[in-house]
Amino acid sequence: MKWTLAAALVPAGQLLDLARAAEENGYNSLALPDSVFYPEQVSAKYPYTKDGSRFWPAETEFIDPFVAIPAMAAVTTQLEFHTNVYKLPLRDPLLTAKQVASIAVMSDNRFAFGVGLSWIPEEFRFTHTEMRTRGARTDEAIEIIKAVCAGKGPEWVEYHGRHYDFDRLMISPAPTRPVRIFVGGHSEPALARTARIGDGWISVNTSPNKIIAACERLAALRAEYGRDDEPFEIIAGPVGDVSRDDYRRLEEAGVTECQAAPWWQYGVPLDDRAGMIDAARRFADEVIATY
Structure with missing residues (x-):
């Protein structure tokens, strides 16, 4: 088992x-994680x-x-990074492919791309993208990014979707x-997208039992889809009183x-810089080192 430090909601500094x-x-x-902005009024739950x-x-x-990960890669040598998750259908896939390729190069191939759809109608409306086609456009965007970031350096690519x-x-x-592309989400379309074109899956923060059901x-x-013999990664976010079992x-x-x-597990506030570092170390000592 490998371990991810999930830095959602953490202050940039x-x-x-x-x-x-x-x-x-x-x-x-x-x-x-990824969030473009907060609509003052949100029409979806x-x-x-x-x-x-x-x-x-x-x-x-x-x-x-895409700003923070290169900065963190510059102060580390082995640590890997991924987005959890990037709201892909809000963006143009070629512009995104350019950024993903650049981050992968600058980090010495230590970047994986976790993608999702977004649930906020206002995000689509305010960025002039279409929510109705978000799933189909995400499928095509993944294919485009995979073609650009296929791992053979710069290549001629084309796409007709x-x-x-x-x-x-x-x-x-x-x-x-x-560049590995991980797909997030527990819905049937998200799981099907993962199985069809993803290199891995990222769960939401939920109970171990729900994660196991999704894995099945x-x-x-x-x-x-005939892909059960290909390499595949699953990154889980179990929450609650999670035991070694x-x-x-x-x-x-x-x-x-x-x-x-x-820091959530040990009750450390997000503005306590030293406490958060100590919490990361404590989890490493109590769980990672003894697992």
């Missing part, structure tokens, strides 16, 4: 120190709470992961190893990496 601490204490990777409300205030910092169409072009620099469905879907059950179900945000 603490990320470099956390990246160093993660590398020094046995974490394999650090994950950052947040899908991951019982009452549909967000659990963070509007002023919570969400630094652009329903939503995106372009003739031969080259993006340089480009990575020397394929993913295994069935990957077999249906739970971690073992997750690993047996196919989970390859577990996320942890130890």
Whole structure:
């Protein structure tokens, strides 16, 4: 089992120190979420709470992961990074491919790209993108990014899809190893997308039992698509009173990496810089080193 330090909601000024601490204490990777802005009025409910409300205030910092990850890569040498998750259909896929390729090159291939759809109608309306086609456009965008970041350096690529169409072009620099694309979400379309074109899956923060059920469905879907013999990663976000037995059950179900945000577990406020570093170390000592 590998371990991710999940840095959602963490103030931007603490990320470099956390990246160093993660590398020094046995974490394999650090994950950052994506949020473009907060609409003052939101016409949809947040899908991951019982009452549909967000659990963070509007002023919570969400630094652009494409800015923060290169900065953290510059102060580490082995730590890997991924987005959890990047709202891909809000962006143009070629511009995104350029950024992903650049981050992969600048980090010496230590970047994986976790993608999702976004649940906020206003994000699509205010960025002049279409929510109705978000799934189909995400499928095509993943294919485009995979072509640009195939791991062979700069190559001529072209794409002719329903939503995106372009003739031969080259993006340089480009990575020397394929950029893995992880798909987030528990819905049936998200799991099917993962099984069909993803290199891995990222769970939401939920109970081990729900993650295991999703893993079982993913295994069935990957077999249906004839991909069950290909390399595949599962990054899980178990929450609650998670025991060592739970971690073992997750690993047996196919989970390859577990996320942890130890400051929540140990009751450390996000503005306590030293306390958050200590929490990351404590989790490493109590869980990672003894697992």
